[in-house]
Every structure is written in structure tokens, then in C-alpha cells.
Amino acid sequence: MVQSLYDSVQVLPGVGPKRQQALAELDVLTIEDLLTYFPFRYEDLSIQDPSQVEDQQKVTFKGIVAADPTIVRFGRQKVRVNFRLLIGSESVMVTFFNQPWIKSQVQVERELIVYGRWDAKRRSLTGIKIIVSESTNEYKAVYPASKKIRQATIQQLVKDAFKQYGSLINDIVPSDLISKYRLLHRKQMIESLHFPADPVLVKNARRTAKFEEFLEFQIGLQWMKQRDKSSDGIPLDYDDNVIKDFIRQLPFPLTSAQLRVTKEILRDMNNPVHMNRLLQGDVGSGKTVVAAIAMYAAVTAGKQAVLMAPTEILAEQHANNLARFFKGTGVTVGLLVGGTRKKVRDALLEKVNAGLVNIVVGTHALIQGDVEFKDLGLVITDEQHRFGVKQRKMLREKGQNPDTLAMTATPIPRTLAITTYGEMDVSIIDQLPSGRKTIKTTWLKGGEWNKVLGFMLKEFKKGHQAFVVTPLIEESEAMDLQNATALFEDLQKDFAPEFKVALLHGRMTSEEKDQIMSDFKDGKFQGLVSTTVIEVGVDVPNATVMVIQDADRFGLAQLHQLRGRVGRGDAQAFCILVADPKSQTGRERMQIMVETNDGFEISEADLKMRGQGDIFGKQQSGTPIFKVGDPVVDIGALQTAQLEASKIVNISNWQKISKYQNLASFVTKGLKINQDLD
Numbered sequence: 001m002v003q004s005l006y007d008s009v010q011v012l013p014g015v016g017p018k019r020q021q022a023l024a025e026l027d028v029l030t031i032e033d034l035l036t037y038f039p040f041r042y043e044d045l046s047i048q049d050p051s052q053v054e055d056q057q058k059v060t061f062k063g064i065v066a067a068d069p070t071i072v073r074f075g076r077q078k079v080r081v082n083f084r085l086l087i088g089s090e091s092v093m094v095t096f097f098n099q100p101w102i103k104s105q106v107q108v109e110r111e112l113i114v115y116g117r118w119d120a121k122r123r124s125l126t127g128i129k130i131i132v133s134e135s136t137n138e139y140k141a142v143y144p145a146s147k148k149i150r151q152a153t154i155q156q157l158v159k160d161a162f163k164q165y166g167s168l169i170n171d172i173v174p175s176d177l178i179s180k181y182r183l184l185h186r187k188q189m190i191e192s193l194h195f196p197a198d199p200v201l202v203k204n205a206r207r208t209a210k211f212e213e214f215l216e217f218q219i220g221l222q223w224m225k226q227r228d229k230s231s232d233g234i235p236l237d238y239d240d241n242v243i244k245d246f247i248r249q250l251p252f253p254l255t256s257a258q259l260r261v262t263k264e265i266l267r268d269m270n271n272p273v274h275m276n277r278l279l280q281g282d283v284g285s286g287k288t289v290v291a292a293i294a295m296y297a298a299v300t301a302g303k304q305a306v307l308m309a310p311t312e313i314l315a316e317q318h319a320n321n322l323a324r325f326f327k328g329t330g331v332t333v334g335l336l337v338g339g340t341r342k343k344v345r346d347a348l349l350e351k352v353n354a355g356l357v358n359i360v361v362g363t364h365a366l367i368q369g370d371v372e373f374k375d376l377g378l379v380i381t382d383e384q385h386r387f388g389v390k391q392r393k394m395l396r397e398k399g400q401n402p403d404t405l406a407m408t409a410t411p412i413p414r415t416l417a418i419t420t421y422g423e424m425d426v427s428i429i430d431q432l433p434s435g436r437k438t439i440k441t442t443w444l445k446g447g448e449w450n451k452v453l454g455f456m457l458k459e460f461k462k463g464h465q466a467f468v469v470t471p472l473i474e475e476s477e478a479m480d481l482q483n484a485t486a487l488f489e490d491l492q493k494d495f496a497p498e499f500k501v502a503l504l505h506g507r508m509t510s511e512e513k514d515q516i517m518s519d520f521k522d523g524k525f526q527g528l529v530s531t532t533v534i535e536v537g538v539d540v541p542n543a544t545v546m547v548i549q550d551a552d553r554f555g556l557a558q559l560h561q562l563r564g565r566v567g568r569g570d571a572q573a574f575c576i577l578v579a580d581p582k583s584q585t586g587r588e589r590m591q592i593m594v595e596t597n598d599g600f601e602i603s604e605a606d607l608k609m610r611g612q613g614d615i616f617g618k619q620q621s622g623t624p625i626f627k628v629g630d631p632v633v634d635i636g637a638l639q640t641a642q643l644e645a646s647k648i649v650n651i652s653n654w655q656k657i658s659k660y661q662n663l664a665s666f667v668t669k670g671l672k673i674n675q676d677l678d
């Protein structure tokens with residue numbers, strides 16, 4: 001049988017169905033996966049001198065056994081092996097606990113290499129293992145293991161895989177780039193990472209591995225983008241003047257940022273290539289009206305448009321706003337949500353199918369099979385990260401390669417957006433409508449709760465409303481819910497009988513939640529205690545206070561999102577963080593929130609504090625995108641890879657050129673795997 005790096009790990013000795021399953025859970029399916037399952041750290045097994053090492057370090061000593069070991073039994077079934085090791089002029093006491101078999105390896109006058117934890121005060125070593133002389137590597141790889149598969153097993157499997165398949169490892173990075181950036185060849189890179197011999201080589205190998213994965217990633221993105229662009233989109237032939245008139249009659253003038261992104265979007269729509277654009281803008285920056293203009297352009301060019309939002313209440317809110325914007329233009333808007341009654345739904349679908357309704361707004365009820373458009377030209381998703389990639393794709397497939405616009409308020413730092421969302425063009429609204437007052441943020445300690453109550457009362461008396469948010473963390477859900485309920489009951493008493501308070505939490509059905517939100521919007525009560533389920537994007541202009549309890553338990557991005565729920569009306573809005581953070585980073589997070597209202601600044605700070613994990617981590621894509629590189633720390637390498645990738649992708653038929661062939665086939669394999677993700 002011809003061997004290939006894509007052979008299943010099953011071919012390795014000792015890998016049966018059980019082990020295969022355990023490896024699969026670590027995303028290791030093939031030999032290639034195993035060979036790129038890199039260690040996350042190394043144990044230093046280089047031999048050290050007791051006078052040079054610090055207390056409690058793990059160290060390796062080499063010496064001569066001074067006398068035969070003594071064996072001490074203690075407690076129930078416990079045993080200790082003691083012996084003295086002569087290292088130069090120093091005599092060190094070595095103790096192994098519960099490894100009686102060690103004794104057979106320890107004889108007087110024998111030379112021994114021992115690895116263990118050093119106690120500097122006692123000049124003694126708690127032994128971990130005796131190193132047999134044939135293991136020559138000074139550094140040992142340590143892998144992320146799991147309960148089902150042990151460290152030693154992974155080490156052995158990697159060793160076997162490299163022995164059997166090492167000769168098949170070819171370079172992926174083109175040779176000219178290997179010399180330009182002084183990288184290692186792939187085989188050497190893989191060998192050095194798993195069987196480290198020298199720290200300099202390991203460093204270089206890591207640098208190589210990062211560059212390789214960034215290059216593959218960038219080639220993939222840019223290639224896909226190119227393919228997308230060359231596939232036929234439909235140029236939407238709207239009339240510039242009609243659009244200008246529409247913008248002129250809006251209830252407010254657009255900000256210059258809104259004008260800029262509108263131009264970018266309209267230009268894309270008018271192009272024969274199909275639009276794939278991400279519209280980013282902080283909460284309250286006014287993305288909806290931009291979406292409305294884009295939809296208006298599509299409709300006046302004879303097409304239909306659809307806008308999908310993550311919740312019913314948001315969809316309704318959008319439908320109402322659009323109806324306001326389109327008043328007197330003749331553009332018709334339909335609303336389709338899960339709760340839409342069958343009769344209404346049937347009638348609507350018929351009209352949509354006949355092209356009599358221009359714009360449909362809704363929730364994922366929109367992606368059902370019987371929703372058919374006559375001619376869908378533009379697809380917009382709001383809060384796009386709330387939808388699965390599949391859902392977005394299903395919506396797109398309701399038209400023929402329609403232009404797509406994804407909106408998000410989750411700010412991604414500029415540099416990162418450009419380099420990692422390479423398959424999408426990005427438009428950013430980096431400005432709030434003028435006259436918007438910045439939200440005043442204060443940080444109070446838990447002991448100052450009375451101040452919070454006093455403040456809320458003052459705002460209630462002015463006719464305003466307040467959110468009180470309490471954390472809800474999965475592992476302590478029951479307790480958190482109790483806290484929220486207790487807080488709600490306290491507040492009810494505190495403000496009765498004059499003002500009313502309600503409770504909203506994640507165990508309610510979405511109808512119950514929607515009902516409470518719309519009652520709140522209608523002013524039926526003044527205070528709303530909520531676990532973190534406050535629906536994104538919901539506009540309650542009359543709410544001026546956002547109180548966040550135990551604010552240090554929230555991430556920065558979440559705090560910023562929550563704060564964005566207020567300050568949507570004309571009155572001054574306030575955010576009160578109540579927290580007694582125990583950690584330095586907790587205090588820093590509070591400080592950042594008090595100091596800035598700028599979502600981009602906050603997300604930069606957030607990234608620096610947390611690393612890539614949370615933004616590109618499991619939450620969004622299922623697995624982290626990068627195995628070795630970190631797009632934040634290694635942004636320089638990522639940008640270099642981006643540049644080199646664009647040079648390659650712009651060569652016509654580059655994938656046929658021999659030095660790029662391996663890169664191309666590698667990336668194609670990756671894309672195939674990710675295809676249904678797209």
C-alpha cells in the first residue's frame with residue numbers, strides 16, 4: 001500500500017478503535033494531524049549544577065551514588081527510597097516516593113542521571129525519574145494530553161509516525177520564501193519540535209511553523225476571495241439620484257462614517273462581482289439605516305432584499321424602523337418570525353414569491369424551505385456572529401449569488417479584521433451620531449450599594465428606567481439564578497409601591513423574554529433585573545441606567561455590549577459597575593471601562609489581556625484557527641504572510657507552478673474540510 005501523510009492514525013501500532021477515538025477528540029485523525037500536534041512546552045533535561053539552580057525548580061542532576069539506597073516504609077503501603085548522590089564536591093540527598101523499583105537502578109559508585117524537584121534549603125531532590133543514559137535529548141516535549149490518552153502514549157505515537165512517515169514530509173512553504181526568511185525545511189521543523197535537541201533550533205522551528213500556518217491560512221482566504229470575485233454576481237443597476245433623494249429625506253443627516261460605508265457598499269453592489277462585506281460598527285453607531293439604504297438600492301434596481309436578525313424582538317424593531325424610513329417611497333416590508341400565524345405567513349409567502357413584497361425582515365424562520373423569493377438580490381444578517389455559518393449560507397441560497405452584507409457590533413481590532421477576515425471586505429463605522437452624549441461610567445464597591453439604589457430612585461423619579469444585570473456563569477448557574485432572584489425581590493421591596501421591577505432570565509422561553517422586553521419598552525415597569533440574556537441590539541431609549549453587578553466577572557467585550565443598551569435616547573445615560581475585583585486584571589478591566597467608551601480601544605485592550613482564544617477561539621469556529629501562531633502576538637508574521645500570499649495568488653495559474661504545488665494542494669485539502677463551514 002502506498003503510504004501518505006493522510007493515512008489514518010489507525011495504521012500506527014497500538015492504535016485501535018478506542019485510541020483512535022481518543023485521538024479524534026484531540027482533532028488528530030491522520031498522520032499529518034499527529035505530526036503537527038505540537039508540544040505546548042518542553043522539560044529541560046539538560047544537566048545542571050546544584051549551585052546554579054533555584055529552589056523548587058525541576059532539574060536534572062548527574063552524579064555518583066555514594067552508598068546503596070535505604071528503603072523506608074511509612075504509613076500504609078507507602079515507601080521511600082533514599083540515597084546520596086555526589087555531584088562534584090556536593091552531596092545531595094535524593095528521595096523517591098512510592099517507586100520501590102527504583103532501587104534496582106541505584107547501586108553504590110554507579111553514575112546516575114536523576115530528574116526531580118530541587119529543595120535548595122535542604123539541599124535535597126525529590127526524584128521524579130531516573131534518566132536512562134541512552135535518552136540523549138536534553139529537552140523533552142510535553143503534549144496537551146487528555147484523560148483518555150496519556151502523555152507517554154502520544155510521545156510514542158509521534159515517534160512511530162515520524163519514523164514511518166518522516167521521509168514523506170515535503171516543504172509546503174515555497175523554497176524562495178524559506179531562504180528569504182531563513183526558515184527550516186518542514187521535515188526538520190517537525191523533527192525539532194517533537195524531538196528537541198537545542199533551544200535555538202526549537203525557536204526557529206516554532207517561527208517556521210507559525211509562518212507556515214499563517215501562509216496557508218492567507219493563501220486559503222485570498223484564493224477563496226478571488227474565486228468568489230470571479231464567480232458571476234449580478235450588477236445591481238440602481239439610480240444614483242434616486243438614492244440621493246432617499247438619503248436626503250431621512251429623519252436625520254448621516255454621519256460621515258455612515259456616508260463612507262454606504263458608498264463602499266453601493267459600489268460593491270453595482271459591480272458585477274458579488275459583494276461579501278462585513279459592516280462593523282459600535283453599538284448605536286447606526287448600522288440599520290445603512291442597511292436600509294442598501295436595501296433601497298436593491299429594490300429600486302428591481303430586486304428583493306432580506307434582513308435576518310437573531311431574535312423576534314429585534315426583527316420587529318427592524319421592521320418598524322424600516323417602515324418609518326420607507327414611508328412614502330412605495331417600498332413594501334414584510335415580517336416573518338417563528339410566531340407569525342399560519343394564515344398571515346401563507347399570505348406573505350405568496351406575495352414574496354410573486355415579488356409583491358420587496359423586503360422581508362425576520363428571524364431564522366426565514367431560512368425554511370418554503371420561503372421562496374422571486375428575485376433576491378441582497379442578503380443582510382444583523383449581529384452575524386449569532387448565526388451559524390450554515391444558516392447564513394442557507395439564506396444566501398435563496399437567491400442567485402446575491403450580494404451579502406453581514407453586520408456586527410462586536411468590534412474586532414482593525415489590524416486583525418483585515419488580516420483574518422481576509423475573505424470579507426470590511427467597512428467600519430467609527431463614529432457615533434452627533435449629539436449623542438457619552439455614557440458616564442462609574443465603578444463602585446459592593447459596600448456602596450445604597451448609592452446605587454439612591455441613584456436609580458433619582459432616575460426613576462425623572463421618568464427614566466434602569467437595567468440591573470447580574471452574571472450568569474454556566475458552572476454556577478443555579479446559584480447565580482438564586483442571586484438574581486434574591487436581588488429582584490429586594491429591589492421590588494426597595495422601590496415599592498411607587499416603582500415596579502421585573503425579572504428576566506435564561507430559563508424563560510423566548511416568548512416570555514420577548515414579552516418582558518416589550519413591556520419594559522412600553523414603560524410598564526421601571527427596573528429590569530436580568531441575567532446576561534438581555535437581547536443584543538434592543539432599543540429602549542428611555543432606559544438611562546445600566547447597573548452591572550459583580551462586573552469583574554464579565555469580559556470587557558461583554559461589559560461594553562451591556563453598556564451599549566443605554567444611551568439610546570436624548571437624556572444623559574449612566575453605567576454603574578459594582579465590583580470588588582480580587583485580581584489585577586479585574587481591576588484593570590474596571591479601569592478601562594471607566595476611561596473609555598470606544599469599542600475598538602476596548603477590544604484592543606481585551607485582546608491584549610486575553611490573547612486570541614476568546615475572539616477566535618472555540619466559541620466561534622469550533623476549534624481555534626491557529627495551532628502555533630497567535631494573531632495578536634505574532635501579528636508581524638501574520639502580516640508578512642498576508643503580503644507573500646497576495647503576491648503568490650496574483651500570479652496567474654500559480655497553483656500549476658511546481659514550487660507552489662504543494663502549498664496549493666495543502667490549502668485545497670483544508671478548504672475541502674471547511675467547505676460546509678463557508
Ligand code: ADP
Pocket residue numbers: 252253254255258281282283284285286287288289409433434537539568
Ligand atoms: P446599531 O448600529 O447599534 O444597530 P442603530 O442602527 O440601531 O444602531 O441606531 C441607533 C439609533 O441611532 C437609532 O435610534 C437610529 O435611528 C439612530 N441614528 C442612526 N443614525 C443616525 C444619525 N446619523 N443621526 C442621528 N441618529 C441616528
Ligand code: MG
Pocket residue numbers: 287288382537
Ligand atoms: Mg443594530
